Amino acid sequence: MSEQNHENRPPLPEKSSQVQVFLVDDDSFIRESLSVVLGLDADIHVTGTASHGTEALACLESGILADVILMDIRMPVCDGVEGTRLIKTRFPDIQVLMLTTFDDDEYIIQAIQNGASGYLLKNVPPARIVQGIKTVHNGDMLIHPDVARKLAGLLRTPASPPVNEPLKTYGLTRAELSVAEAISEGLSNKEIAAKLFLSEGTVKNYVTEILSKLNLRDRTQIAIFMLKK
The missing domain is CATH 3.40.50.2300 (Response regulator)
Structure with missing residues (x-):
């Protein structure tokens, strides 16, 4: 039944x-x-x-x-x-x-x-x-x-640290830094992959590592972090 x-x-x-x-x-x-x-x-x-x-x-x-x-x-x-x-x-x-x-x-x-x-x-x-x-x-x-x-111009100040500072302070690799900079430009994973000659899967892995190293929640916070540098 x-x-x-x-x-x-x-x-x-x-x-x-x-x-x-x-x-x-x-x-x-x-x-x-x-x-x-x-x-x-x-x-x-x-x-x-x-x-x-x-x-x-x-x-x-x-x-x-x-x-x-x-x-x-x-x-x-x-x-x-x-x-x-x-x-x-x-x-x-x-x-x-x-x-x-x-x-x-x-x-x-x-x-x-x-x-x-x-x-x-x-x-x-x-x-x-x-x-x-x-x-x-x-x-x-x-x-x-x-x-x-406009965001880049408004968030950056003359006293901002050099662009390589995230490498020293947070341990980002050069590849991760390139991905982070591309995110701050508003590029999608597909666009980043094409720009940096990477697969989308690799880009996603880099994004995960960046979030972990910078202790951030999402791509928006990555973009703000990079634009302030």
Whole structure:
């Protein structure tokens, strides 16, 4: 009897292979437009939307799933910078991709320091946003090239130690340092592998070693560490 009951049980639902995306923007038209555009990609499923950071956090705490949060920076009540901090503190495994029309130095730095995995400007084509979501979901950083150059200039100071200092202080090999520098430029593992003539598996191993030696949590922290050098 027990075997028959077991056979009659409905199968457990398979875990979705789609990227679960949650949208946060105070403009309802943008939320709806992004939901439609992202929904056209078979690999992405939009699980919900919110109009500001604290509302997004409440949705996540209520059980709404998200692998990646697409977050505007300037919003009333709770902006994207603070929203990123709140969400990354409560849900560190969720990736946050900032999307904004504002090319604002202070907001860019604060968002990344709070744990954002990437930053795109809203004037990029929809296909670029889709690819950006998939990039940060895979664990890579995504920073608009103009923003990456600006970050480097803002975080570096005349008193910064020489670029080889991480080799002496933290024991990074030259290969690991090259990978870390490439991460600070916003390159993905695939791009780093092509640039340094390595396999993606080797790059992943180097990233693991860098995180361990520098006692950092993720690629975002590696980028900030290197940009401050």
